[in-house]
Amino acid sequence: MCRLIGLGLFALPSLTLAAEGMWLLSQAAALSSRLHQAGLEIDPSSLDDLKAPPLGAIVSLGEDSGSFLSPQGLVVTAHHVVLDSLQYNSRPGKNYLADGFFAETLADELPAAPGSHIDVLEEVRDVTQAMERRANERMSGLERDARIAANRKALIAACEQQPGRRCEVKEDFGGARYRLLREFEIKDVRLVYAPPSGVGYFGGETDDWMWPRHTGDFSFYRAYVAPDGSSAPNARGNVPYRPKVWLKVARRDLKAGDFVMVAGFPQHTHRLRTAAEARFTFETYSPSAEASLSTYIAQLDRAIAAHPDAALDYASVMRDAHIALKKIQGQIAGADRLALVHRKTAEEKVYRDWIAADSNRQRYAAAAAALDRVLVDDQRAQMNDLVLDTLDRCQLLQAARLLYRWAKEREKRDAERAEGYQDRDRPAFEDKLAQIERQFTPDVDRTLLAAALDSYRTSNARDVRFLEKLDAIGLDRAYAMSRLAETSVRLSWLNRPISAFETSADPFISLAVVLYPGDRARERAAQDRRGRAQAARSLYLRGLLAFAAEHGREIYPDADGSLRLTYGSVTGRAVDGETWTPFTSAEGLVARNTGKGEFAAPERMIDRIGAKDYGSYASSALRTLPVDFLSDLDVSGGNSGSATLNARGEFVGVVFDVSLDGVISDWVFEPSINRTIHVDSRFMAWVMDRVDGAQRLLEEMQWAE
Amino acid sequence: MCRLIGLGLFALPSLTLAAEGMWLLSQAAALSSRLHQAGLEIDPSSLDDLKAPPLGAIVSLGEDSGSFLSPQGLVVTAHHVVLDSLQYNSRPGKNYLADGFFAETLADELPAAPGSHIDVLEEVRDVTQAMERRANERMSGLERDARIAANRKALIAACEQQPGRRCEVKEDFGGARYRLLREFEIKDVRLVYAPPSGVGYFGGETDDWMWPRHTGDFSFYRAYVAPDGSSAPNARGNVPYRPKVWLKVARRDLKAGDFVMVAGFPQHTHRLRTAAEARFTFETYSPSAEASLSTYIAQLDRAIAAHPDAALDYASVMRDAHIALKKIQGQIAGADRLALVHRKTAEEKVYRDWIAADSNRQRYAAAAAALDRVLVDDQRAQMNDLVLDTLDRCQLLQAARLLYRWAKEREKRDAERAEGYQDRDRPAFEDKLAQIERQFTPDVDRTLLAAALDSYRTSNARDVRFLEKLDAIGLDRAYAMSRLAETSVRLSWLNRPISAFETSADPFISLAVVLYPGDRARERAAQDRRGRAQAARSLYLRGLLAFAAEHGREIYPDADGSLRLTYGSVTGRAVDGETWTPFTSAEGLVARNTGKGEFAAPERMIDRIGAKDYGSYASSALRTLPVDFLSDLDVSGGNSGSATLNARGEFVGVVFDVSLDGVISDWVFEPSINRTIHVDSRFMAWVMDRVDGAQRLLEEMQWAE
Secondary structure, eight states: OOEEOOGGGTTOTTSOOSSOOOBOGGGHHHHHHHHHHHTOOSOGGGGGOTTSTTGGGEEEOSSSEEEEOSTTOEEEEOGGGSHHHHHHHOBTTBOHHHHOEEOSSGGGOEEOSTTOOEEEEEEEEEOHHHHHTTOOTTSOHHHHHHHHHHHHHHHHHHHTTSTTEEEEEEEEGGGTEEEEEEEEEEOEEEEEEEOOHHHHTTTHHHHTTOSSOOOOOOEEEEEEEOTTSOOOOSOTTOEEOOOSOOOOBOOSOOOTTOEEEEEEOOOOOOTTOOHHHHHHIIIIIHHHHHHHHHHHHHHHHHHHHHOTTHHHHTHHHHHHHHHHHHHHHHHHHHHHHTTHHHHHHHHHHHHHHHHHTOGGGHHHHHHHHHHHHHHHHHHHHHHHHHHHGGGGGSHHHHHHHHHHHHHHHHTSOGGGSOTTOSGGGHHHHHHHHHHGGGGOOHHHHHHHHHHHHHHHTTOTTOOHHHHHHHHHHOHHHHHHHOOTTSHHHHHHGGGOOHHHHHTOOOHHHHHHHHHHHHHHHHHHHHHHHHHHHHHHHHHHHHHHHHHHHHTTEEOOOOOOSSOEEEEEEBOOEEETTEEEOSEEEHHHHHHHOOSBTTBOOOHHHHHHHHTTOOGGGSBTTTTBOEEEEEEOOOOOTTOTTOEEEOTTSOEEEEEEEEOGGGGGGGTOOOTTTOOEEEEEHHHHHHIIIIISOOHHHHHHTTOOO | OOEEOOGGGTTOTTSOOSSOOOBOGGGHHHHHHHHHHHTOOSOGGGGGOTTSTTGGGEEEOSSSEEEEOSTTOEEEEOGGGSHHHHHHHOBTTBOHHHHOEEOSSGGGOEEOSTTOOEEEEEEEEEOHHHHHTTOOTTSOHHHHHHHHHHHHHHHHHHHTTSTTEEEEEEEEGGGTEEEEEEEEEEOEEEEEEEOOHHHHTTTHHHHTTOSSOOOOOOEEEEEEEOTTSOOOOSOTTOEEOOOSOOOOBOOSOOOTTOEEEEEEOOOOOOTTOOHHHHHHIIIIIHHHHHHHHHHHHHHHHHHHHHOTTHHHHTHHHHHHHHHHHHHHHHHHHHHHHTTHHHHHHHHHHHHHHHHHTOGGGHHHHHHHHHHHHHHHHHHHHHHHHHHHGGGGGSHHHHHHHHHHHHHHHHTSOGGGSOTTOSGGGHHHHHHHHHHGGGGOOHHHHHHHHHHHHHHHTTOTTOOHHHHHHHHHHOHHHHHHHOOTTSHHHHHHGGGOOHHHHHTOOOHHHHHHHHHHHHHHHHHHHHHHHHHHHHHHHHHHHHHHHHHHHHTTEEOOOOOOSSOEEEEEEBOOEEETTEEEOSEEEHHHHHHHOOSBTTBOOOHHHHHHHHTTOOGGGSBTTTTBOEEEEEEOOOOOTTOTTOEEEOTTSOEEEEEEEEOGGGGGGGTOOOTTTOOEEEEEHHHHHHIIIIISOOHHHHHHTTOOO
């Protein structure tokens, strides 16, 4: 039998192999006996079928995950995923963030935040050969990168001939393999139901990444399309999308030890990175990034304190910054705790020793050396970018830079433009520019720019001409003169020629023009490094695949926002002095409810729990209503909102967090401590039924009691 | 049988009565059958004997607790209790805080920080009648307070006739009863052994109030006296004190469920306070105090950032501020979680209804009304003091105010001086003034004063003349001119007459003179409130004692820094989703050791654990070396360093913390969640033996393997 093992465990064969792995669906066949052994009751090969349940029901929400739960395009996801939409629709007197939102009828469903989309994956195809066409090893990094980019564009352009489709090429194993993904992109997304923040964000920041947990972090969107079934922007006449496949809600009692799996779109992991990359990240880069983020949060705090009106505008910016800081701190602590660098070094040695053991593997040795070299250059650039990128915290300057780049790219033929600046990107680009109005206050923006300049001025990589120009204008005058704070003005620049930028009196536009040559030079240098890295890393990891194959091991590519499958079981955790039991209960929620601040559940919910009015939603094994549960599944950012499925592929909950110990799992998965946190489907249904009166949705999902 | 129950539980008879109670030793007889039932194997009446083990071995360290463990005056306490002494003895190149300290011989033992003392309790006597002499209900609050103070002074003066003795009068139940305590005060205290901070403060601030815990928070002092056995200040010829009683080290395996008790000196609890006091504290006072402390910490942080040299000077100031902040935040959260105000109100109603039910209890009703009235006045004063007291963060101004007060009091006859300003107080007063040199940097002090003035200037209770004078001098000039930063100058002021103060050119002395009349007026108002409160509260709580007696209940007075006994068992905790097991282990310590920052255990310790070199120190029940353990005992601040005793009264560990959930226990004890954290005696012995080579001490305690 084929041994299945993650890279992280090469050197540690004694550890349990439990739940590691963010598997491609195409690997399901190789996993077949393992999946059965773990408890899967359906045919493993069905997991590679995008037209069948359960995988056909899984959708991407861009940065997060969701799944269809009804034939009318109802999509379940996490509450924190719909935060922007709740904020977007809130008005004075209508605080959907605090009070929750429920559309009594289809007609009451509200447009999601601009830029929201639901992507239904239709096809995945290997395109390694097409991506390598006319690329060779004698090219410079810049040439190679351009060649690969051109191949990618050509593949995407061909794929997107089909209307309403969005295509992507994903790089696996550093470019040893490539996949083309074709998605049906639904642009009319509507907010259907979100519980109040006292349910959906119960425990607040205090509980982020924590267990025990009592958060009802789930919500519902609905996908809408034109009456003819084609993808269309939000419009009155659109109708609910009818997916071919949707998940069935589980009726079987979920309990400790049960098989579970999660399908979703985990964002980037770095488990295949080299030991040198781990060392740089945790000993140099992350500590600096932590300091920079802490400073930013303090600056934002002070700026908002001086402008209390700005608090709502910057709520999600602030939340993201806090989450990012907590994550980076958790990663640094986790790397320390797991002795990550030491572990990576030991593991890497096993592979590099294998390379050295046979002269036929000489090309892998050369690739390793080349990779190590380009990484040193890249690290220097990363440290510079840490400072330079702080300028983008000023949204007006960022908008101006994006707009000037847009104008510059527009001078080229569409196929030759940089990625993100093609005609196909225009709607997303406009959304990005428009959204600024929802999270922008001029005084706060100016304060952030002033603060960013403090470190920028002393950076080796600073742009002296930019500083001279800015000082000549003066910060206060820049904000007084610029009209970029007006959304219509920002959008109007999308259609102006280069000359209009170069002669503009708008201070931020003129600053963007000054920054442009330096920005492009940095970009070209980055492209050259990327080309060199791709050449080296793809070969280095091809070697690793050969090494794994020789040892009868299956390995998975790093996560990249594409559909992955992970499986394991409902399980708690035991460390010295502390045991986590896998389920929390409604009574536990009441015990933590203070009625204040982050721990304020709705009174009607507390009443219903007090009355033990759980109906058929209670678990027979637990003899109470479960709230959240733990599993040993291998997920990462991007899995938020992912459906959790039982052994029959039925819906049993939604992924919304991992334990703090687990945030280092981007780099290494440690089965004894990493835990994924799910909201239990029974709690979801009970809240909808007994607390929020959302019976209409339960009926639609055939979920009524 | 007499029912034993804490006040907090009057209205909640269904809760377990497990471990609540900080009992007076004189209550041991009433607890007799309960103690046996709980597992005590020695005669309960022996617990009221200060000349016999185990209680005769318990000593006070002023703010903390300790106990004799050898016939040569060796005292065990917590590591964080000896922090000041480690800091005091550290020099460049000799960082005893980081590296620990071990005196190889008696001659190597170092003087503890100035002001350290070990107090051996010799006698406790009821003095209620003497304290009430010539006090009556027609007196004003000021008169009553003065009368009680005079009675107290007379009692103390008589008691302190005996040389080397220090006496105190403690008020129980708001003055319904008084106890006179006589202590033998040992002034020559020496540092014997403290493990490195990687043991004694492993986990650092991150782990304060947390479980699981792996901290070896224990250390040893030794008591020294003059060769004739009398108390004497530190001197070369002094000899180890020979206590009549010392604790025997347990040889029996301590395990989950075992009976344990703790004897020590818990500081103030507030469990007998009224519901109105709880409401004011948690809804008004504490949130303001939290804000003030947070601001202070931020100011101190910035001040130290600007003067890195000051970091060591202010280390313990900073640590205390952080601990106080975490505690106040924990208390606010705990009060919310337990619905403290609601609970107190409900409980109080039971007692007040009982008063109202019988016209013979009319005087208790009048006392309740009077108490409620004086508390309203007191709350206003507390809010003012919160701002006014911030001036004392400036140590030079504080020193000047203390000195001028000292001079003023010296004009009176000794018996008439305010408490703390009598001849008997001079050594402690000098120590306080001297200690400033160890935690003072002029620039930091000035920054703190400047910051304190920001809020002081806008306070209703500000002293306008003080502000005028200070502004006329100017802050920078005040620091440039004052010589109070010199310890010898500060001490010299102790002998100067009032006239020298009134004509002094020292800015801080002259500011203290200006502040004096206002300070005294505030003090007189406070004394009047205190007299009124004493009259009302003593009667109100006399009524509560009658109520308790009528219901066959025993209640204990609030903690006040005097010797108390609490008993219960070694036990973990279970809340929804999380279980705490009662012991942590050496392997668990290794799992948390990162070798960096707060989690850096000494390498030789990690090596010894890796080799499982536990010898006979391992627990047979646990099959490993225990590190820390949990109990359900009822302790509070002041119990730090308290000996933990098993059913035979033998030493099994040292109290060093409570769980964060438990910091609200000053106000209410919640047996399902409050947990006390102990370092296990077996870990202590193992560290001394296998890690730090302190065999000399083990032999002295007859503890060698």
